[in-house]
Amino acid sequence: MKVLYLGPARDDMAQVITRNGDFLLQTEETLGLSDKIFEDTDFIVSFGYRHIISLEVLLRYPFRAINLHVSFLPWNRGADPNLWSFLEDTPKGVSIHLIDPGVDTGAILAQQEVLADPCDTLRTSYDRLTRSIVELFTIHWPSIRVGESTASQQSSTGSYHRLKDKEPFLSLLHAGWDTPVKDILGKARKGSIHA
Numbered sequence: 001m002k003v004l005y006l007g008p009a010r011d012d013m014a015q016v017i018t019r020n021g022d023f024l025l026q027t028e029e030t031l032g033l034s035d036k037i038f039e040d041t042d043f044i045v046s047f048g049y050r051h052i053i054s055l056e057v058l059l060r061y062p063f064r065a066i067n068l069h070v071s072f073l074p075w076n077r078g079a080d081p082n083l084w085s086f087l088e089d090t091p092k093g094v095s096i097h098l099i100d101p102g103v104d105t106g107a108i109l110a111q112q113e114v115l116a117d118p119c120d121t122l123r124t125s126y127d128r129l130t131r132s133i134v135e136l137f138t139i140h141w142p143s144i145r146v147g148e149s150t151a152s153q154q155s156s157t158g159s160y161h162r163l164k165d166k167e168p169f170l171s172l173l174h175a176g177w178d179t180p181v182k183d184i185l186g187k188a189r190k191g192s193i194h195a
Contacts, residue, residue, distance in 0.1 A: 007048035070129040074158025077104035087188035094133040107151035
């Protein structure tokens, strides 16, 4: 099988995908259905891909296009999920879901809650989530790739954030991504003061 991996190149992901004898194609570029790469693609795996996949592409790959998202969906769909899990103090974890026309709204194939460490920074918590999603993918990819996974629809609750939504809270990140998570915990919850 030929797997198109959308997102930054990662050796750990490449090893999992090719372990079953699959051929890996990888890109971070914006793609459209007319791009030649789709002539050689049987399955799409997205992780850290910064572009929306068109409906035309998704229609060509029903149940064969998945996304790895570093949040416990339906919480923190969209941009900066790790940051928002602390700012709004929502559940933390990782999810593998089918890609649909919405942003991180597709049916969930696998997910796992990931507990934060009180000593974490945004960077160390993100690193933990990244390791956890690769481990989850390693476990579930063999059944996902052959269509033997059960998909569960997401709840309509949860949250969604765009890149620009974090702008009012950037002043809280006094050490950038090395800011301790305890310094921002719950600062964006309704009724909280984040000065």
